[in-house]
Amino acid sequence: MRKLWIGLTYLVFFLLIAAPLGKMAIGAFSEGFGGFWDALTRPEALHALMMTGLVVIVVTLLNTLFGIMMALYLVRANWINRRLKGLLNSIVDLPYAVSPVIGGLMIVLLLGPDSALGAIFEGIGLKIVYAIPGMIIATLFVTFPLMVREVMPVLQEIGSQQEEAASTLGARGWTIFWKVTWPSIRWAVVYGVILTVARSLGEFGAVLVVSGNIMNKTQTATTLVYQDVENFNVTAAGGIALVLAAFSAGLLLLMEWTKRRKEVQ
Amino acid sequence: MNSLLRHKGWTWGFRTTILLYFVVLIVLPILGVYYNSFSLGFGNFVESISDPIAWKSVLLTLKLAIIATLINVFLGTMIAWVLIRYQFIGKALLNSLVDLPFALPTAVGGLMILLLLGPGSLIGKAAEALGFEIVFHQPAIVIAMVFVTFPFVIRAVQPLLEELDPSEEEAAYTMGAKGTRVFWHVILPSMAPGMISGGMLAFSRALAEFGAVVLVAGNIPGRTLVSSVFIFGEVESDNPVSAAAVSVILLTLSFLILWLINMLQMRGRRS
Numbered sequence: 212m213r214k215l216w217i218g219l220t221y222l223v224f225f226l227l228i229a230a231p232l233g234k235m236a237i238g239a240f241s242e243g244f245g246g247f248w249d250a251l252t253r254p255e256a257l258h259a260l261m262m263t264g265l266v267v268i269v270v271t272l273l274n275t276l277f278g279i280m281m282a283l284y285l286v287r288a289n290w291i292n293r294r295l296k297g298l299l300n301s302i303v304d305l306p307y308a309v310s311p312v313i314g315g316l317m318i319v320l321l322l323g324p325d326s327a328l329g330a331i332f333e334g335i336g337l338k339i340v341y342a343i344p345g346m347i348i349a350t351l352f353v354t355f356p357l358m359v360r361e362v363m364p365v366l367q368e369i370g371s372q373q374e375e376a377a378s379t380l381g382a383r384g385w386t387i388f389w390k391v392t393w394p395s396i397r398w399a400v401v402y403g404v405i406l407t408v409a410r411s412l413g414e415f416g417a418v419l420v421v422s423g424n425i426m427n428k429t430q431t432a433t434t435l436v437y438q439d440v441e442n443f444n445v446t447a448a449g450g451i452a453l454v455l456a457a458f459s460a461g462l463l464l465l466m467e468w469t470k471r472r473k474e475v476q
Numbered sequence: 477m478n479s480l481l482r483h484k485g486w487t488w489g490f491r492t493t494i495l496l497y498f499v500v501l502i503v504l505p506i507l508g509v510y511y512n513s514f515s516l517g518f519g520n521f522v523e524s525i526s527d528p529i530a531w532k533s534v535l536l537t538l539k540l541a542i543i544a545t546l547i548n549v550f551l552g553t554m555i556a557w558v559l560i561r562y563q564f565i566g567k568a569l570l571n572s573l574v575d576l577p578f579a580l581p582t583a584v585g586g587l588m589i590l591l592l593l594g595p596g597s598l599i600g601k602a603a604e605a606l607g608f609e610i611v612f613h614q615p616a617i618v619i620a621m622v623f624v625t626f627p628f629v630i631r632a633v634q635p636l637l638e639e640l641d642p643s644e645e646e647a648a649y650t651m652g653a654k655g656t657r658v659f660w661h662v663i664l665p666s667m668a669p670g671m672i673s674g675g676m677l678a679f680s681r682a683l684a685e686f687g688a689v690v691l692v693a694g695n696i697p698g699r700t701l702v703s704s705v706f707i708f709g710e711v712e713s714d715n716p717v718s719a720a721a722v723s724v725i726l727l728t729l730s731f732l733i734l735w736l737i738n739m740l741q742m743r744g745r746r747s
Contacts, residue, residue, distance in 0.1 A: 216557070217564050220558040227623060228573055228576055228626075230592055231591070235588045277497050284491070299498070305506060309506070309730065310683070310703075310707075311686055312686045312704045312707050316707060319716065320505075320509060348501070352501055355501060409579050413583070415582055416686035416704065433581045433687070436587060452587045452588070455581050460576070462579055
């Protein structure tokens with residue numbers, strides 16, 4: 212009985228994860244290492260990877276900052292009444308429930324060239340949809356809950372006693388944050404950063420809708436994979452996808468490591 | 477912390493910035509979709525929805541997502557069980573591999589399935605020789621959905637199994653219960669909350685999935701066109717009102733599921 216279950220588990224993992232991953236890796240090198248290298252060093256591929264990097268950096272910075280602050284407010288702030296806090300708390304999760312395509316559609320509807328806001332921004336010469344700002348906003352939307360949800364439980368667990376003690380002893384706001392709060396939420400923040408990087412690196416649906424997928428302009432790595440597949444250029448798609456997969460696997464390893472550090476504390 | 481928020485003169489500006497960021501980024505876009513789909517009146521909304529391509533895509537998405545969820549509840553429970561209860565070589569590796577579908581970009585997941593099962597591949601050829609098709613047909617969509625939602629049930633059931641007191645099981649055995657009886661009356665009930673909440677998360681994710689599905693589905697209206705791909709097509713063809721109408725249905729469904737999960741978790745915490 213025991214052997215059967217373990218065997219079945221291995222089979223599921225092989226069929227669902229190992230085989231597809233292996234097949235893609237082989238596919239990427241089907242024209243040798245040169246083919247793989249060519250796929251990566253195409254100008255549009257380099258540009259797409261650069262765009263992905265840019266979006267990841269900006270999004271991670273913004274959402275880390277705002278995510279930590281939002282978590283602090285939702286747990287500690289006494290100037291928001293309890294019911295409003297409950298409401299805000301449930302709204303934080305909404306992006307999880309929203310399909311990425313719908314997330315992108317929202318931005319297009321709200322800030323697209325046909326909308327009132329979009330027209331205003333266009334008037335001052337700032338293009339949002341089908342340009343970088345829109346892609347960043349879409350990714351911000353999709354990744355917002357990750358940091359908040361990592362930091363909130365830790366804040367709830369440590370309670371506010373230490374902070375209050377520090378306050379009684381005369382410590383100022385920022386001192387308390389850096390000396391008391393930060394050391395305990397540090398690993399949760401690191402974990403949240405990794406999650407945010409992974410999610411924004413792989414974001415596809417929302418970015419595809421918002422960016423318009425214009426080659427050498429608003430194309431990211433994931434939308435380039437999509438375009439390559441549409442053009443039946445499977446080897447090139449496999450090359451880019453393999454790089455993305457390697458990044459994700461690296462982030463996953465980092466996550467495991469962080470999780471262990473988090474538990475040690 | 478409160479003193480951090482109190483001391484500074486710019487406290488109000490700071491608070492307003494954070495809350496404004498939150499409202500503008502999350503709340504406003506969601507309201508925008510609802511507003512847009514009803515902006516031309518309720519009749520127009522009904523008209524957009526009653527387009528057969530639109531409602532068929534919603535029904536198809538529901539059907540395939542339910543199949544994928546059932547597969548995942550079964551596989552996930554089994555894997556969670558094996559990973560908690562048995563010791564074997566490679567267990568730690570498998571346990572970390574569980575999260576890979578979350579970490580991988582969904583478009584990469586779709587490409588992987590396309591390459592493995594596609595017309596040029598070994599499995600694709602074998603399936604074709606046997607007379608059924610996978611890629612660009614419904615089975616491929618289900619596989620893609622199972623792939624991207626794979627971790628949910630496992631990660632929801634694992635902690636419950638870890639917490640399950642072995643003495644309960646032992647007591648049942650001591651009192652003479654057989655293996656299958658113990659499973660149905662002791663083990664399954666304790667896993668059930670995880671199976672349900674993990675299953676619902678998987679279901680809502682499967683409903684929303686786009687990246688993996690768009691690459692492997694044939695996107696033929698009524699047969700392999702799921703709602704998220706339909707919405708994408710409508711946006712591309714500059715028909716945002718129809719896209720918003722289908723979005724509203726999907727969103728409302730997902731919000732209901734999210735709310736249900738929250739309710740379940742609250743009840744679980746209280747008992």
